[in-house]
Amino acid sequence: MTESFTSPISAVIDELWERRAELTPDDTEARTAIVAAVDQIDAGEARVALIDPASDQVVVDERAKRAILMSFKVLGMARSQVGDFAYHDRIPLKSRLEGVRVVPGAIARWGSYLAPGVVLMPSFTNIGAYVDSGTMVDTWATVGSCAQVGKNVHLSGGVGIGGVLEPPNAVPVIVEDEAMIGSRSMIVEGARVGKGAVVGSGTNLSASMPVIDVETGEEISRGRIPDWCVAVGGTRLKEFKGGTFGMPAVLILKRLEEGQRHNKAELNDILRDHGINT
Numbered sequence: 001m002t003e004s005f006t007s008p009i010s011a012v013i014d015e016l017w018e019r020r021a022e023l024t025p026d027d028t029e030a031r032t033a034i035v036a037a038v039d040q041i042d043a044g045e046a047r048v049a050l051i052d053p054a055s056d057q058v059v060v061d062e063r064a065k066r067a068i069l070m071s072f073k074v075l076g077m078a079r080s081q082v083g084d085f086a087y088h089d090r091i092p093l094k095s096r097l098e099g100v101r102v103v104p105g106a107i108a109r110w111g112s113y114l115a116p117g118v119v120l121m122p123s124f125t126n127i128g129a130y131v132d133s134g135t136m137v138d139t140w141a142t143v144g145s146c147a148q149v150g151k152n153v154h155l156s157g158g159v160g161i162g163g164v165l166e167p168p169n170a171v172p173v174i175v176e177d178e179a180m181i182g183s184r185s186m187i188v189e190g191a192r193v194g195k196g197a198v199v200g201s202g203t204n205l206s207a208s209m210p211v212i213d214v215e216t217g218e219e220i221s222r223g224r225i226p227d228w229c230v231a232v233g234g235t236r237l238k239e240f241k242g243g244t245f246g247m248p249a250v251l252i253l254k255r256l257e258e259g260q261r262h263n264k265a266e267l268n269d270i271l272r273d274h275g276i277n278t
Helices: 012-018 028-042 062-074 264-273
Strands: 049-051 058-060 078-082 085-089 210-213 219-222 229-240 243-255
Touching: 012 028, 012 062, 028 062, 210 229
Parallel strands: 210 243
Antiparallel strands: 049 058, 078 085, 210 219, 229 243
């Protein structure tokens, strides 16, 4: 955490964390405190991570993560039912859905936050995730535990936004406002997609993966796609003892003007210009 950050969650969570090994569902006092903390996350009053506007760095609220981890220890297995579908789990389904469009087949767990204006097609949103207003989680997309997704984002069909719970200070995946993630892409291991970025279908990005500007050949980051650009999956040749092999990378094909949006035809033209099939 930065010095200026103060968690909205009670410091009791830190005290409970010190004796987490002994917690059980029979510990009523601990369960009450932990459920209250996760309720704050569920309501959007607290969140696992945010971007510090002064430093542009991701700040993790370790208390929020600790509360989520301890919820698995203090909540017993319970049966729930929605229509003909029965569930048996420690974490119930989310019930705060005001202003959210939830298409049948979508699942969101308690402890995730969905802002008004979010659209969930048949998809899965895990505990600790934060999905901001105007975002669509398309068919068979997954928003993993503690992943942070901004405003007006489109997670296309089959996208996997990776989750992370342990260790508590681990940085989750961040997808910033106005980004578009193409079908079947995987953003994992604390990677970050910048504001307004367009990520081509089938792109894989992890925290250690090089991100390369094709105009200069320069490696501009590891695991972070910059704001307002078009990015696709690619490879970079690397020499090994056994030969030369193509290692996965993400390629920045084009820089966009801030606020610039592309329709599908324009994006297809950009990809074709670089010899990429759409």
